[in-house]
Amino acid sequence: MRRAAGATLVELVIVLVVLGIVAALSSSFVVTAVTAYNQAAERNKLILRGRAVIERMHRQLRIALPYSVRISASGNCLEFMQLTAGANYLGLLPDASNGAPATSVIDTAPFVLGLGNASHVAVGAMAASEIYTTATVASRTGISGLNGSPATQISLASAHRFIRNSINERVYLMKDPERFCFEGNSLLHYSGYGLLTGLLTDADPGGQRALLSEDINAGAPTFSLSPATESRSALVDVNFGVSRNGETVSFNQQMLIRNVP
Incomplete structure (x- = not known):
């Protein structure tokens, strides 16, 4: 009867090398999949934060008097009266x-x-x-x-x-005037400072200051305005990004403020 032959040293080495290659490829695939998942999850969080910012601004601007809307020279601050x-x-x-x-x-x-x-x-x-x-x-x-x-x-x-x-x-x-301002990496809301008759600037107007969001990258300009006329509503364009952990999501939103002649 023929005796069964065992594996040679060369065959064992080849098997170990192949197993190592398979393990490396599998590990790389798993790391890539986990990284992609984490990036997608981070982007989803940024999208939700950006949408919350837009919804907050839109909710207040859509009941503003169109001709009360004005923007600072830098485009970083927008003032309005609800x-x-x-x-x-x-x-x-x-x-x-x-x-x-x-x-x-x-x-x-x-x-x-x-x-x-x-x-x-x-x-x-x-x-x-x-x-x-x-x-x-x-x-x-x-x-x-x-x-x-x-x-x-x-x-x-x-x-x-x-x-x-x-x-x-x-x-x-x-109501009294309010304003949204992009300052550094933050979006701020100001209220309770009364009527200021000078040109709108980026300076702190006083009153109450509330932080709406951080990790903001302001566009250039952040706010722009197409003024209302007797036959046309006002249109505010807001441009910004939200960044965190190396991920950035950009937003460009137009907000209609219906004219009330």
């Missing part, structure tokens, strides 16, 4: 063309404040410069209170004449 209510006013208001005496009240059709307390009213605004001013002839002025429930009269903080009447005889009530 609407709290709107109403039809009764009769013509004093303006620069009709020469009627300044008024301290605006009579309106009945309305209620649906989105919070108001500090300002605007009539016939056509530019941010007509809003961010304390002139006695302007499209914006402060209010001291509302009369009636539902309200049928707005008491102004002082006698006022508007630049022009609204083509639809509409008066809009707004």
Whole structure:
């Protein structure tokens, strides 16, 4: 009977080499798969963070008075005034063309404040410069209170004449200004600093400051604006990236602010 032959040393070496190659390839494949999974998971987190930033800005800007939106020269800060209510006013208001005496009240059709307390009213605004001013002839002025429930009269903080009447005889009530600013690698929200009449800059305006997101890469410019007209809504374009652990996701979003002439 023939005796079974054992494996030679050369055969054992070949087997070990082959097993080593297979193990190396398998290890490389596993490492690549794990790395790809981690990168995909990181990108997904960045996408969610970026979308949350966009949703926060969009939620506030879509109820802003279009002509209250203005952007700093650098494009890093955007300021706006949120609407709290709107109403039809009764009769013509004093303006620069009709020469009627300044008024301290605006009579309106009945309305209620649906989105919070108001500090300002605007009539016939056509530019941010007509809003961010304390002139006695302007499209914006402060209010001291509302009369009636539902309200049928707005008491102004002082006698006022508007630049022009609204083509639809509409008066809009707004909150104090707010702003979003990209500073360094952060997105900040400012509120409670009152009405500032100078040109909008990137400087801290005071008031309350809230951090909305970190790991931000601002675009150039971050904010840009296509202003509203009587027949066209305002369009804000925001451009930024979110970076973390070597991964970056870029965002470019347009936000429509419907015109309210």
